[in-house]
Amino acid sequence: MPVLTRLIPSPVVVDIRPGALDDLACVLADERISQSGRLAIAVSGGSGARLRERIAPSLPGATWFEVGGGTIDDAVRLAGDMRGGHYDAVVGLGGGKIIDCAKFAAARVGLPLVAVATNLAHDGLCSPVATLDNDAGRGSYGVPNPIAVVIDLNVIREAPVRFVRSGIGDVISNVSAVADWELSHRVNGEKIDGLAAAMARQAGEAVLRHPGGVGDDGFLQVLAEALVLTGIAMSVSGDSRPSSGACHEINHAFDLLHPRRAAAHGEQCGLGAAFAMYLRGAHEESAAMAEVLRRHGLPVLPEEIGFTVDEFVRVVEFAPETRPGRFTILEHLDLRTEQIKDVYADYVKAIGR
Numbered sequence: 024m025p026v027l028t029r030l031i032p033s034p035v036v037v038d039i040r041p042g043a044l045d046d047l048a049c050v051l052a053d054e055r056i057s058q059s060g061r062l063a064i065a066v067s068g069g070s071g072a073r074l075r076e077r078i079a080p081s082l083p084g085a086t087w088f089e090v091g092g093g094t095i096d097d098a099v100r101l102a103g104d105m106r107g108g109h110y111d112a113v114v115g116l117g118g119g120k121i122i123d124c125a126k127f128a129a130a131r132v133g134l135p136l137v138a139v140a141t142n143l144a145h146d147g148l149c150s151p152v153a154t155l156d157n158d159a160g161r162g163s164y165g166v167p168n169p170i171a172v173v174i175d176l177n178v179i180r181e182a183p184v185r186f187v188r189s190g191i192g193d194v195i196s197n198v199s200a201v202a203d204w205e206l207s208h209r210v211n212g213e214k215i216d217g218l219a220a221a222m223a224r225q226a227g228e229a230v231l232r233h234p235g236g237v238g239d240d241g242f243l244q245v246l247a248e249a250l251v252l253t254g255i256a257m258s259v260s261g262d263s264r265p266s267s268g269a270c271h272e273i274n275h276a277f278d279l280l281h282p283r284r285a286a287a288h289g290e291q292c293g294l295g296a297a298f299a300m301y302l303r304g305a306h307e308e309s310a311a312m313a314e315v316l317r318r319h320g321l322p323v324l325p326e327e328i329g330f331t332v333d334e335f336v337r338v339v340e341f342a343p344e345t346r347p348g349r350f351t352i353l354e355h356l357d358l359r360t361e362q363i364k365d366v367y368a369d370y371v372k373a374i375g376r
């Protein structure tokens with residue numbers, strides 16, 4: 024009788040705790056990711072410089088690379104600079120931009136990537152995707168999953184609280200994204216990967232139901248783990264389906280229609296998710312989600328991030344065009360402008376001001 028199984032591309036090391044950064048060299052050596060300590064570490068010039076000062080003495084074999092920003096050019100330049108250095112691994116030490124640059128560069132030079140996240144702004148820290156700005160705007164590039172993910176909760180506490188809040192909105196939106204996936208399964212017969220859906224939904228539910236806040240380690244631990252599991256859920260399904268539905272189409276529409284005024288990724292996704300839940304008739308879930316988002320200081324109404332109702336209606340109308348081929352509650356209902364206005368008015372009444 025064959026034992027049917029599958030291998031999941033996932034990190035060898037997931038180290039999430041206060042003080043994790045101080046043990047980075049030991050952990051990488053113990054896990055045989057880097058026994059020689061020859062690491063290429065990508066950091067930002069700004070907040071990265073302070074961290075570099077702090078941990079450089081514990082990483083004597085490392086070479087440090089300053090990364091300018093989050094463009095494809097920055098990533099290609101980084102890969103070029105690292106070439107021929109005989110490193111064991113590339114370490115991306117910073118926020119999403121630095122980690123995505125390092126992910127892309129590591130893939131290009133054929134080295135494993137260690138993601139050391141210094142904030143929890145979104146679920147990209149452990150995903151098989153690098154999001155980089157290019158001439159056409161913004162592109163998503165498929166890359167291998169990080170071999171190790173290290174999150175030092177003491178470092179996370181030093182990040183601006185807005186970045187932590189953003190991660191909350193992003194992971195809570197999983198609940199809506201999975202509901203969109205199930206809708207597409209019912210309506211179109213789209214295949215659901217049950218494991219990926221379970222991981223993404225449980226991550227979202229854990230954060231949604233956790234009584235704590237951004238100030239306590241217990242909550243930050245659950246949030247960081249939820250973001251890592253969401254990234255792995257994307258590796259399991261092979262795309263962003265477990266964590267990206269109408270919520271993310273609305274987020275992309277904000278970004279594309281208002282590139283200069285757009286709010287943080289997770290702020291827009293959380294708002295998008297609460298509204299999408301209402302659209303699908305899950306009114307209680309929508310209100311509960313809105314309440315949690317509010318408790319964490321996240322927006323649930325467009326005016327809270329500087330947009331008028333008409334602008335939001337246009338965003339919702341445009342949203343399906345941002346992800347052709349993805350079927351969500353937005354494509355399913357295919358609402359006209361006036362209908363979006365009406366349902367938005369009902370949503371505002373339902374969640375209360």
Ligand SMILES: [Zn+2]
Nearest residue numbers: 145146193292
């Ligand atoms: Zn997201």
